[in-house]
Amino acid sequence: MDKIRSLLGRIVPLLGFKDSRGYWETRYRIGGNSGEGSRGVNAEYKAEVLNRFIKNHRVNSIIEFGCGDGYQLAMFDILRYTGVDVSKTIVEQCRKMYAGDAGKTFVLLDEYADEKAQLALSLDVIFHLVEDAVYDQYLARLFAASTDYVIIYSTSVDMPSTGTPHVRHRDCAADVAKRFPEFKRLTDEESNLPPPVRFDRGQPTSFFIYQRTGA
Helix, strand or coil, rough: HHHHHHEEEEEEHCCCCHHHHHHHHHHHHHHCCHHHCCHHHHHHHHHHHHHHHHHHHCCCEEEECCCCCCHHHHCCCCCCEEEECCCCCHHHHHHHCCCCCEEEEEEEEHHHHCCCCEEEEEEEEEEHHCHHHHHHHHHHHHCCEEEEEEEEEEEEEEEECCCCCCCEECCCHHHHHHCCCCCCEEEEHHHHCCCCEEEEEECCCEEEEEEEEEC
8 A cells, every 4th residue: 555655646747747846745745755766775875974074073963955855864873963844744754754853953844944964955846847947046055054064965956958857957066166166065075975876868876975175
């Protein structure tokens, strides 16, 4: 039954696709989850990389934009966490899931009040931001929320048409380099990461790690 609900959660929202926000609210409301990127080997890969980064850089606080269903979060070793999402359904679900953990907070995007953290995080979100304005606002918000670091987990290639309404690949690394010169990309650290485990249309989903200048 759970597999059927998950399948319906992916397919049904596409039938009347209008925008990325509406897609994810509908998907979660009818029982869908955040997808394969937050499960199995994909989740284990992200947890390995992020937990090592958290430990090595003494990160005590994270704010994640596009927190999803909270399944992946259970694998992260972090003291304070704020999750932000466009879906009211999933924010309420996460609040219930982590009700006993005072270190976890969840906020609807419309209620976001410029909270900041040491590390601003974006996992498997950017290639779902199909609208240019939404993408631009997302990047601006992500980098403004960081006091020290930003980590993006995404593809990074310009592919406007994928044949899937809720997927659009963007060259986010090039956009970040142009728009946020106050952040330097930690390419040496990226080069020591395990090879990618997730691909979409042949494009690897990779970590892009940034540090605010002077942090």
